[in-house]
Amino acid sequence: MTAPLVLSIDAMGGDDAPAAIIDGAAHFLKGRKRAVRYLFHGDAAQLEPLVAKHAGLGGVSEIRHTDGQVDMSAKPSEAVRRSRGSSMWNAVHAIKDGDAHVAVSAGNTGALMAISKVILRMKKGVHRPAIAASWPAPRGFSTVLDVGANVEVSPSQLVEFAVLGEAFHRAVHGAAHPTVGLLNVGQEELKGSQSIRDADALIREAELDMDYRGFVEGDDISSATTNVVVTDGFTGNIALKTAEGTARLVGGWLREALTGSLSGKIAAAILSLGALDRLRERMDPRSVNGGVFLGLNGVVVKSHGGTDALGFATSLRIALEMADSRFLSEIENNLARLSDMSDRAEAAQAEG
């Protein structure tokens, strides 16, 4: 029997915490074969009755009391200084202490990033972590990064993101040789900023043993033209939220089509016996809720701040997949290649 995976959970992070968090954890247990255990960090007085509500949850859970929690609007630097001993801090620290395999929080993104960097440290060769999102594609998923950790990035950081994202995709989505693209605008005459063109040149020159396909456009993400799409955190965040908004809009239209007329209602009644539920699930942004921080010595998953229980359960699934995957070793392999590249670049500079 496989030993249970331990998920360390910031039970106080998120707009509807702690109720949505505990309910999500309970929901995630249902029908699960892989054994999991939870470490909940937060206010024990609030958490105990919530855990007790769900049959079977108490038996796999440990509540570790904390007094403090990180404010949703706290600045990252502030959070690092003031959050020691908070639910978020302790959730991440449990990984470092070897008490848990992966940490999950729906709290303040910037604070979680800053705290994770301080506690877990960056992997050698990575300068800033990136947030990777698994993006629905015609078959399976694409990987998009960065979706919000870094508003402004240098060309060499985009190269790091390519390396991190390729390892993530191979480990989590199972492609042996993921293809990688750099997000850009398409017209020949508007080939993006200098920074993107420089990143393209850097990746090509780096001899990373990566299946790099050059520039891709916004519509290539959903069509999975490449498995991995690399971009800065500003563009990636806007692309992700735009896609969520579009899915929601189209979902509203579909609801109208299925409820606005008698024929629609009849069709919906027939469909709901079959494929409509699957369609609804696919279109639900909650079914892809969970950004993974890449580049740290450990796995941290960020759930949407506004998540409900169902969305949080998705983040736990993603965390489980990450912990069960060869992700950290894939990253090590990729980073070794990146560090070869830096060594070569330095050697070339020393010669030049």
Next chain:
Amino acid sequence: MTAPLVLSIDAMGGDDAPAAIIDGAAHFLKGRKRAVRYLFHGDAAQLEPLVAKHAGLGGVSEIRHTDGQVDMSAKPSEAVRRSRGSSMWNAVHAIKDGDAHVAVSAGNTGALMAISKVILRMKKGVHRPAIAASWPAPRGFSTVLDVGANVEVSPSQLVEFAVLGEAFHRAVHGAAHPTVGLLNVGQEELKGSQSIRDADALIREAELDMDYRGFVEGDDISSATTNVVVTDGFTGNIALKTAEGTARLVGGWLREALTGSLSGKIAAAILSLGALDRLRERMDPRSVNGGVFLGLNGVVVKSHGGTDALGFATSLRIALEMADSRFLSEIENNLARLSDMSDRAEAAQAEG
């Protein structure tokens, strides 16, 4: 009776030109009450038989022969130097000559922009034109700009885009006081680049008599949190294409749901009598195909390069709506406010 509106059309621009262009123009005539006339610019030997194919098209069309056409991959500067007398050049020039009310092309975006600037000139107070897209919203449309003309913009250009976009939305989508937002990432701690924060401050300080609501996020575009969403051409282009890709992906899922099982097929058969066609139309990126160049002395509409006849007909509808609207006078009014702002800023600088 209203005099016919004259649409000046680059019949040679676009991947499937001239057939898709002429077919689209013929499609657009069907069931139309407003009288229109076409000026087709292009190779007469190719255009004449295409026009003759459609009953009723020849009677409202004039073919103006051109020998040259702008290459889809030509650089803008090159295009301006070498394209005099091309179908694109002449299509735009017909507006300046007073022969047509609006010009439409599915050709090279950068070249069309450069040619339009040279022939029509920018309006006083505008430094660069922007491309505005009408974006499907729960009710009606949002306006998003820039969706591809300017990869890098300054904060003051974003202010100009706000002014242009607000006038466009009022004229074309009929809101008396459109609300305006600036596209950004949401987390408190990652409030976008300095350039976006500067633009936000500039708009607030400018006293533009505009209903400016501050920052919006990617998912606010489709939910129409504000009527107008302002961004740079890099981010806007990626957001637009990401939304198109998402709509296409969800459309594919819907097709699967409606054809993958017997119940799905029955539901589709019932639905197609009712609301499915409307849903399909709403989800079809071709139904919103047409970016409008704002900031020029004249109206130029850009269709997707890869457009088919149906998509090109949409661009003609957008061109007609623009020509019939109070757009140019709304822009004049807004620009007067912008120029007041510049005058005040200069006066303040002189004092300071």
